Amino acid sequence: MKTPEKLLLLPMPHKVKRTDGHLKLPTQLSIHPGQDTILLPTILDELSADLSKNNDAASISLLTAKEAPRRLRAMSEKEEGYSLEITSSGIDIYASSDAGFLYGAMTVRQLLQQFGGKIPCMEIGDAPVLATRGIQLSFPQGQTAYRPAYMKHLVPWLARMKINELYLYLESFFDFPSLPHMAGPDAMTPAQARSLDKLCKRYNITLIPMLNTLGHCGELLATQRFNHLNEYVAGTERRLSRPFNFCSSSAEVRKLVDGMLNDLCDCFSSPIFHVGGDEVSCIGKCPVCSKLNKDELEIYVDYFDRVFDVLESRGKRGGIWGDMLLKYCASEDSDGLSRIPQSFLERAVIFDWEYSAGSLKSLQFFVNSGFKTIACSSTHLCYSSSVWPYQRDNQRALFKDAITVDTQGGMTTAWANWLGLQEEQFNYLHASGAALLWSGVKGKDFAKGLDVSSFESAYCLQRYGLTDGTLTEYLHILGNASGPILKHLVPYHALEVRKCIYHTDNVLRVWVNYAELFQDGKFKQYKAGVADARKLWEKINKTDAIKSDPYLKYFEGPLLVHELLALRYEMTEEIYAFYDKAAAVQYTDRKAFAVLLDKAAKRLEAHLVDSKQIESYLRNGRRSLGFDKSTLNRMRATRGGIKELSAYIKHLKKSHRPLPVFQQLHNTFMExxxxxxxxxxxxxxxxxxxxxxxxxxxxxxxxxxxxxxxxxxxxx
Ligand SMILES: [Zn+2]
Structure with a gap:
C-alpha cells in the first residue's frame, strides 16, 4: 500500500487518524451551521464558502461537541478545541466554542491548501496546549509607521496559525486624545485602533495595547514640556539626566499616565493591558521619592498597584514585564515576595522574558508565586541582519519550560522594527512560535508532530503556497551565522551588517568594518554566498506567491544589503588603489597624480547608482510596511557624502599637502x-x-x- 502523504499542517493537530478513501469537494464549498457561532462570517470568508440551509447538501457542517462521536468528544469540548470528521460524504466540525469552530475551519483551510479538492479521509482531535499564544509588533523604537492595510493582511494569517493574541507596543505612537500634538507621524489613531480591534475579534484575536508607564518613557520625557517629570538622582542636575523613567511619586505623572490609559481603554476591548515596567533604571532617587522611606520594591509595587486600580475601574487587568520583580524578589535571601501586597499578586499578569534560552527557574518563580504568567521569547529582529532561523530553538526551549510549569501562555516579542527590516520578514518565527504554543514539544520533534523539516515545508506551503523549500533555503543562506554569507562577517555578522549600510551616512564605513575580515580571499567566498542567495531569490521571484502575497517581495531586503555591501567594498578597494598610487607620485609626476585622483573620484561617483534598488526597496517598504524614515534620510545623506568626498579627492589634485592617510578620509573627513x-x-x-x-x-x-x-x- 502506498504510504499516505505526510500532513503539512501548521500547527500540527494533536490527534490525526487517517481512514480509508477520499473526500471529493465541489468547487464551491458550502457550510451548514448546525450550531450557531458568531464567527460564521469569518469561517465562510476563510473557506470561500456559501451558507447552506440544508445539512445533507453542505460540504461542511458545524456541530456541537455533544453530537461528536464519543472518541472525538473530549477534544471538541476543550476551550478552543475542535474535532474534524472527514468522510467521503463531507466534513463535520465539532466544537463547543466559537474559537473551536474557527480553528476547525482553519485546519480545513490548510488541508485544502495541501490537497486541493480531494482530501484524504481522516479524523482529527485538537486543542491548544497553552491558552494564550501571541506575537508582538513594535512601533516606537524604530519609528515604524502604522499601516492599516498591512494589519488587515496580518491578522487573518495569525489566526490561520491559531495565534490568539496580538500585542501592540505603542508608547507615543498612538494619537492620544488626552495628549494632542504628542503623537509621532503616522502613529495609530483611535479610529484605527477601534477598527483593528473589531477585525481581531472576527479572528478570535485579543488585541492588547502596550504602554510603558514607568521606565522606557523617553518618548514623552524627551519633550521640554514633560522633561521635568524625569526621575533623577537627588543632587545631580535634573536637566541633564537621561530622559527615561517617570518619577513614581509625581501627581502630574499619575494624571498623564491615567489619561493615556483611559484613552487606550476607550479603544481596545482587551481584558488585559500591558503597562511596561521593565528596565526601570532610576527609581526612588529624586528629592521627593528619596524621602518616602520606602525601598525600590515598595515604590515599584505601589506604583503599579495604583495603575492596576485605574485599569480595574475600566474592567481590565494590568500586565508588566518580569525583570524588575526578579531583580527585587528572586534571590534566595530576598524577602521581597512576602512584601508584595495581595492586590498586586492577584492582579498582575507577568510577562517573563528570556530571548536566548529557556528560563525554567524564573517561570517557576512567577507561577509558584501565584502570578498569571506569560513566557516571552523574541524574533531578535533588533539584533539580526536577516531572520535567524535557529532562533526557533530558543523559542522552543522557552516555550517548553512554559508548558512544563503550566504558564497561561507565551508570546514572541519584537523590538526596534527599524533599519530596513520589519516583523513581516521574520514571520518564520511567528510560525514556529505558533506551532510550539499550540502543539507543545514532544521528544525529538520540533513541535509535537512536526520535525524541523516538516515545519519548514508546512511554513512554505501554508504561508505562501510554495511546494518546495527554496524560500527556507534562502532564509538559511542569508540568516545562518555559520552559513556561506554571514560566517565571513563574524563578529560583525548581525545587526552590524545593517548598521554599516543604513545607520551611517559614511560610504567608507563598510570598508572600515570588513577590510580585515575580507583578507585572504574571504571576500570572494562571501560574494559567492551572496550570489547563491540571489539565485534562490530569483527562483522565488518567479513563483505565484510573489504575486499573491504583497509583502513577500520584501524578503529581498537583506539580500540587497549584502549586494550593496559587496559593491561598496569593491569600490572602496579600487579607489584605495588609485589613491595609494597617486600618493606615490604626488611630487614626482603631477600629471599622473591628477589622472589617478580623477579615476578615484570617478569610480566613487559611479557608485551612486548602486544604491538605487535598495532605496526603492526602502521607499516601498515605508509605504507598505511602515519602515522608519531616518534610514531613507541617511541613504540620501550617504549619496551627498559620496559627492562631497569625490569633490574633495578632485580638489586634492591641486593641493600640495601630502595626501592624508586613507583612513582619515573615513574618520576625519566624513565623521x-x-x-x-x-x-x-x-x-x-x-x-x-x-x-x-x-x-x-x-x-x-x-x-x-x-x-x-x-x-x-x-x-x-
Ligand atoms: Zn521621584
Missing amino acids: EFLTDWYGDREHEWADESPRFVRFSKTPMRATTAAVAKAAKETGD
Whole structure:
C-alpha cells in the first residue's frame, strides 16, 4: 500500500487518524451551521464558502461537541478545541466554542491548501496546549509607521496559525486624545485602533495595547514640556539626566499616565493591558521619592498597584514585564515576595522574558508565586541582519519550560522594527512560535508532530503556497551565522551588517568594518554566498506567491544589503588603489597624480547608482510596511557624502599637502573629528579651502588622567 502523504499542517493537530478513501469537494464549498457561532462570517470568508440551509447538501457542517462521536468528544469540548470528521460524504466540525469552530475551519483551510479538492479521509482531535499564544509588533523604537492595510493582511494569517493574541507596543505612537500634538507621524489613531480591534475579534484575536508607564518613557520625557517629570538622582542636575523613567511619586505623572490609559481603554476591548515596567533604571532617587522611606520594591509595587486600580475601574487587568520583580524578589535571601501586597499578586499578569534560552527557574518563580504568567521569547529582529532561523530553538526551549510549569501562555516579542527590516520578514518565527504554543514539544520533534523539516515545508506551503523549500533555503543562506554569507562577517555578522549600510551616512564605513575580515580571499567566498542567495531569490521571484502575497517581495531586503555591501567594498578597494598610487607620485609626476585622483573620484561617483534598488526597496517598504524614515534620510545623506568626498579627492589634485592617510578620509573627513588632544596632521586640515576645513573636537567625557588625579586627592 502506498504510504499516505505526510500532513503539512501548521500547527500540527494533536490527534490525526487517517481512514480509508477520499473526500471529493465541489468547487464551491458550502457550510451548514448546525450550531450557531458568531464567527460564521469569518469561517465562510476563510473557506470561500456559501451558507447552506440544508445539512445533507453542505460540504461542511458545524456541530456541537455533544453530537461528536464519543472518541472525538473530549477534544471538541476543550476551550478552543475542535474535532474534524472527514468522510467521503463531507466534513463535520465539532466544537463547543466559537474559537473551536474557527480553528476547525482553519485546519480545513490548510488541508485544502495541501490537497486541493480531494482530501484524504481522516479524523482529527485538537486543542491548544497553552491558552494564550501571541506575537508582538513594535512601533516606537524604530519609528515604524502604522499601516492599516498591512494589519488587515496580518491578522487573518495569525489566526490561520491559531495565534490568539496580538500585542501592540505603542508608547507615543498612538494619537492620544488626552495628549494632542504628542503623537509621532503616522502613529495609530483611535479610529484605527477601534477598527483593528473589531477585525481581531472576527479572528478570535485579543488585541492588547502596550504602554510603558514607568521606565522606557523617553518618548514623552524627551519633550521640554514633560522633561521635568524625569526621575533623577537627588543632587545631580535634573536637566541633564537621561530622559527615561517617570518619577513614581509625581501627581502630574499619575494624571498623564491615567489619561493615556483611559484613552487606550476607550479603544481596545482587551481584558488585559500591558503597562511596561521593565528596565526601570532610576527609581526612588529624586528629592521627593528619596524621602518616602520606602525601598525600590515598595515604590515599584505601589506604583503599579495604583495603575492596576485605574485599569480595574475600566474592567481590565494590568500586565508588566518580569525583570524588575526578579531583580527585587528572586534571590534566595530576598524577602521581597512576602512584601508584595495581595492586590498586586492577584492582579498582575507577568510577562517573563528570556530571548536566548529557556528560563525554567524564573517561570517557576512567577507561577509558584501565584502570578498569571506569560513566557516571552523574541524574533531578535533588533539584533539580526536577516531572520535567524535557529532562533526557533530558543523559542522552543522557552516555550517548553512554559508548558512544563503550566504558564497561561507565551508570546514572541519584537523590538526596534527599524533599519530596513520589519516583523513581516521574520514571520518564520511567528510560525514556529505558533506551532510550539499550540502543539507543545514532544521528544525529538520540533513541535509535537512536526520535525524541523516538516515545519519548514508546512511554513512554505501554508504561508505562501510554495511546494518546495527554496524560500527556507534562502532564509538559511542569508540568516545562518555559520552559513556561506554571514560566517565571513563574524563578529560583525548581525545587526552590524545593517548598521554599516543604513545607520551611517559614511560610504567608507563598510570598508572600515570588513577590510580585515575580507583578507585572504574571504571576500570572494562571501560574494559567492551572496550570489547563491540571489539565485534562490530569483527562483522565488518567479513563483505565484510573489504575486499573491504583497509583502513577500520584501524578503529581498537583506539580500540587497549584502549586494550593496559587496559593491561598496569593491569600490572602496579600487579607489584605495588609485589613491595609494597617486600618493606615490604626488611630487614626482603631477600629471599622473591628477589622472589617478580623477579615476578615484570617478569610480566613487559611479557608485551612486548602486544604491538605487535598495532605496526603492526602502521607499516601498515605508509605504507598505511602515519602515522608519531616518534610514531613507541617511541613504540620501550617504549619496551627498559620496559627492562631497569625490569633490574633495578632485580638489586634492591641486593641493600640495601630502595626501592624508586613507583612513582619515573615513574618520576625519566624513565623521566628526574627535580626539582628547589634537589630530594627526591637523594643521593641514586647518589650512584647507573653507569647504573642506576640518578641526578636531573633544568627545563628551572627562579625560581619564584628570579623573584619576582627582580621585587620588580625595582618597576615593
Ligand atoms: Zn521621584
